[in-house]
Amino acid sequence: MNLSWSLINDNITEKDKQAVIDFLSQEGVRLTQGNKVKEFEKAWSDWLGVKHSIFVNSGASANYIMTAIVRDVKGTGEVIVPPLGWVSDVAPIINLGMTPVFVDIDMRSLAITAKNIENAITPKTKAIVLVHALGFNGLSKEILNLAEKHDLMLIEDCCESHGVQFQNKKVGTFGDISNFSFYFGHHITTIEGGMVCTNNDDLYDLAKMYRSHGMTRDARLSVRKKYEKEYPELNPLFTFAVPGFNLRSTEINAVIGLEQLPRLDVIIKKRSDNLKIWLENLCDDTFYTDFILDGSSNFSLPLILRDDDHDIFSKVCQYLSDQKIEFRKGTAGGGNQTNQPYLKNYDYQICGSLTNVEHVHNFGLYVGNHTELKKEQIELLAHQINDITL
Numbered sequence: 001m002n003l004s005w006s007l008i009n010d011n012i013t014e015k016d017k018q019a020v021i022d023f024l025s026q027e028g029v030r031l032t033q034g035n036k037v038k039e040f041e042k043a044w045s046d047w048l049g050v051k052h053s054i055f056v057n058s059g060a061s062a063n064y065i066m067t068a069i070v071r072d073v074k075g076t077g078e079v080i081v082p083p084l085g086w087v088s089d090v091a092p093i094i095n096l097g098m099t100p101v102f103v104d105i106d107m108r109s110l111a112i113t114a115k116n117i118e119n120a121i122t123p124k125t126k127a128i129v130l131v132h133a134l135g136f137n138g139l140s141k142e143i144l145n146l147a148e149k150h151d152l153m154l155i156e157d158c159c160e161s162h163g164v165q166f167q168n169k170k171v172g173t174f175g176d177i178s179n180f181s182f183y184f185g186h187h188i189t190t191i192e193g194g195m196v197c198t199n200n201d202d203l204y205d206l207a208k209m210y211r212s213h214g215m216t217r218d219a220r221l222s223v224r225k226k227y228e229k230e231y232p233e234l235n236p237l238f239t240f241a242v243p244g245f246n247l248r249s250t251e252i253n254a255v256i257g258l259e260q261l262p263r264l265d266v267i268i269k270k271r272s273d274n275l276k277i278w279l280e281n282l283c284d285d286t287f288y289t290d291f292i293l294d295g296s297s298n299f300s301l302p303l304i305l306r307d308d309d310h311d312i313f314s315k316v317c318q319y320l321s322d323q324k325i326e327f328r329k330g331t332a333g334g335g336n337q338t339n340q341p342y343l344k345n346y347d348y349q350i351c352g353s354l355t356n357v358e359h360v361h362n363f364g365l366y367v368g369n370h371t372e373l374k375k376e377q378i379e380l381l382a383h384q385i386n387d388i389t390l
């Protein structure tokens with residue numbers, strides 16, 4: 001059996017492409033952000049169970065919007081972030097004049113823990129960024145309580161975790177604000193794309209303004225009226241309330257999203273089934289297999305050695321390369337963000353040790369997970385990997 005597989009297969013179908021062609025074939029069709037974007041936002045909000053969604057051109061853009069909102073609402077200060085996630089969880093914090101404070105992750109959820117977060121809270125803390133990494137739930141009652149008790153904004157990064165559940169509700173609906181990515185390889189794709197989600201009307205207005213140059217014209221009537229009254233000399237169509245960005249997407253991307261969304265639940269089920277097969281067949285003594293699977297919705301198949309064994313890790317990497325199986329060392333975002341050069345010229349803090357993330361950085365990787373994978377193929381790879389580690 002041919003083992004080789006890529007991180008993701010082509011997840012834009014012929015039917016998706018046809019939907020774009022049909023859309024483009026309409027006479028006088030508008031392509032910049034318009035009704036299709038609104039339709040996709042509404043469909044996404046309904047699927048997720050959240051009041052508002054704002055479609056943007058990437059998950060990273062969504063991170064920028066959320067961080068800018070923290071700064072506006074809370075002022076500058078410290079933001080607690082995971083060292084395992086993605087560069088865009090950290091870059092907006094430093095670029096917007098705040099300080100990232102890294103705390104370690106738990107080996108069974110790959111997310112930061114309540115205890116580590118609590119130890120890092122100071123009078124300067126403004127927000128917690130919780131990344132649900134690789135499709136594992138990172139939320140706990142304790143984290144929600146901490147955010148409430150210390151009046152911190154809770155940002156959920158769900159870019160790798162579409163459909164993950166906590167307490168029978170989808171993640172991305174618990175925090176003040178959350179984001180999703182629709183980049184190629186994520187659960188669904190709009191080529192490039194992301195979503196900011198919130199139940200809070202004021203944050204919704206801010207997110208829409210940040211998406212579009214800071215202009216008030218996208219906000220609710222009450223907000224527009226407020227600015228018109230305060231700045232009567234300004235053109236209401238060119239009133240810039242916040243130092244915004246242009247992070248809009250297009251109607252074409254929204255058309256693809258609308259085509260993909262009805263498939264999402266099936267994709268989540270298949271990815272979750274694949275993960276179970278993977279973990280059931282890997283050797284527990286050699287690899288971490290006891291992840292918390294409650295409510296998970298897998299992004300990619302984790303392969304993390306239990307021991308700090310460089311020889312075995314090199315052997316596994318060599319084997320995967322030989323078999324033409326794509327993998328990413330370090331798992332989410334390439335592993336420990338604090339090892340990355342981009343941080344070197346900026347202020348950041350580490351609270352406690354980063355032992356777990358450093359282990360994942362050095363002895364962990366992931367292999368792609370997608371709907372076309374066959375049970376036998378996953379079993380075979382797991383068994384062959386077990387064999388070469390003996």
Ligand SMILES: Cc1ncc(COP(=O)(O)O)c(C=O)c1O
Binds near residue numbers: 061160193332
């Ligand atoms: C956890 C996380 N956050 C943010 C992003 C950024 O999303 P995008 O690639 O759509 O910019 C990613 C990308 O993979 C991610 O994994």
